[in-house]
Amino acid sequence: MAFKKRRVKLEDIARKLNISIATVSRALDENPRVKLSTREKVFMTAKAMGYMPNQIAKSLSSGKTNIIGVIIPRYDEPFFIEVCRGIDNYAREHNYKILISSSRNSFEFERENLISFERGLVDGIILSPTHETEMFAHIKNVINKGIPVVLFDNIREEVPGADHVIIEDDKASFNAVEFLIKKGKKKIAFIGGIKEKKVFQDRFKGYIDAMKQYEMTIDNDLILHCESLDREFEDAEIQKFFKEIKTQPDAVFTCTDNYGLLTMKTLLKLGYKIPEDISVIGFGDLGLGEVFVPSLTCVAQPSYEMGQKVAELLIAQFNEPNDVNHKKTVLKLKTELVIRDST
Amino acid sequence: MAFKKRRVKLEDIARKLNISIATVSRALDENPRVKLSTREKVFMTAKAMGYMPNQIAKSLSSGKTNIIGVIIPRYDEPFFIEVCRGIDNYAREHNYKILISSSRNSFEFERENLISFERGLVDGIILSPTHETEMFAHIKNVINKGIPVVLFDNIREEVPGADHVIIEDDKASFNAVEFLIKKGKKKIAFIGGIKEKKVFQDRFKGYIDAMKQYEMTIDNDLILHCESLDREFEDAEIQKFFKEIKTQPDAVFTCTDNYGLLTMKTLLKLGYKIPEDISVIGFGDLGLGEVFVPSLTCVAQPSYEMGQKVAELLIAQFNEPNDVNHKKTVLKLKTELVIRDST
DNA sequence: CTGTTAGCGCTTTCAA
């Protein structure tokens, strides 16, 4: 093979068999209107000649690409990858591929990615907004062009026409904090993420609600909203928080697995015993918490299922007769508190 | 907007301006052969009409999709995600998108994915073979069709025509084991993965080489080749290994971060002190090892760089005049031993 | 500097 071969196309098969391109196309489509014997002949020669359909030509002609565009804020967060795995799984079963793009936690990139998806490469879009995303005009724009959209995870504002899949963030953290209170904890600290992110707002709300409902005093000294998006800095922020803390907490509710682990690390280094002196709870439950010593009690988030649901909703939109008066679905997934050694 | 709008196309712009489609196409391409004033007019109207180029039509006509197909064995391994991040980064800078497919550790899926990529959807393919992949006919096939291919990580057999990017697995583990020996360790255990996987073979070789070179006795009782592909079972295998072990080791060299962490967990639960009683080394260094208490000494693998290199090689192939007599590049990336608290 | 025209490979009416 010393040269790049020209690909076999329908025309080649047609010529070899002395039939028309249309018949070949129909035959390969297993169209029953083509005589069985012809169909068989076509199949054989197609195989013999090493025919491969051209996906691009098919797409142009049919107006469907069978590709789903996925935009996530970042790759290096197991939650998003797990969601993608769920999407991929469902999509594959329905003959779709996924094109993943990261918005790198930037609204500008999110917009760019979205625009590039408007160029007809994808049949629909799944998007998890960044913390920077305040305006949703770019998304509405896409929807107005008739491209189906499903949003998940961090949705600050409801977008008409798009399905939403989220988890019960407030309720989940309420339950976790309630669990600590019922264990007799008196000084429960809170560690969350950037305040702009809806999920962190909701998790904070759950904390506050539980504290109020059980008439605990809320001590601002025990509350930290991490501001960094980078592992390294998160670590530093958390270390600083516990070194400078005035009131000694007897429990910490944290808003991600990573915060939970970093908290345990810091506390262990400061000489605390977990869970004897202090309890720690994480959020997410994506594998790491189980291995740590002591293992981390977590709010378990159904990430993989979330991916599957999101894909399901999108593909359902594809099959709707009228995709513009699409009735929006808002799906709230349940979480579960997985109790381990850290509480 | 109560109906799905027909997209604006070149023809619409052309008609509105009373010029030809070709001119519009060239103008939007910023072709200097088009009069500046015409170009400007075209840009304005395109914008005003909300024109978006049709990527599919472009691809069919130009024969380029600007999409890179990536096939990885699994999503839930940070190494692969990190490589993808590197690929994505480089690709994006060069105006390519990536289509990720998981082969789910199965040769059959790998083949299927490859075949679906042969349908003209991607300009080139990046692939990390599964442990099951013994034959490379499916890959050679693709290369013979003139589709550029770059392989990385687990390559059992060199494939002519494809570039390879790997790390110095044997040397890396040699160095790690040597480090333990020089620390005065006498009973060094080895925990690796399935024997079919080339990377694990090489890492084992490095261990054996170091042990031989320093005239240490190799004790089969201290060697474990994990057979499971699932976290949960890995955990059980490692626990079993240490519970049944006859000789007490004073160090453990493990072939992945996860093995390292599971080993530490098991040892801590069995009452060992790390590093006082026993040292542990992991392989990969993808974030988790740093947080654990004690933090894990690791062979640091340049995963992100690997992704960038892989993408670079592929895109270089795109620009080669003759892609069939392509001179294969084999790139071996260096690793580094990051020393932390576990040794 | 601009227009005409012939594809790219496939799908799909319409006609036979």
Add this chain to the structure above:
DNA sequence: TTGAAAGCGCTAACAG
């Protein structure tokens, strides 16, 4: 049951 032919929206060679 099959064929002819008109697109899908864009590119590019050629002509002017």
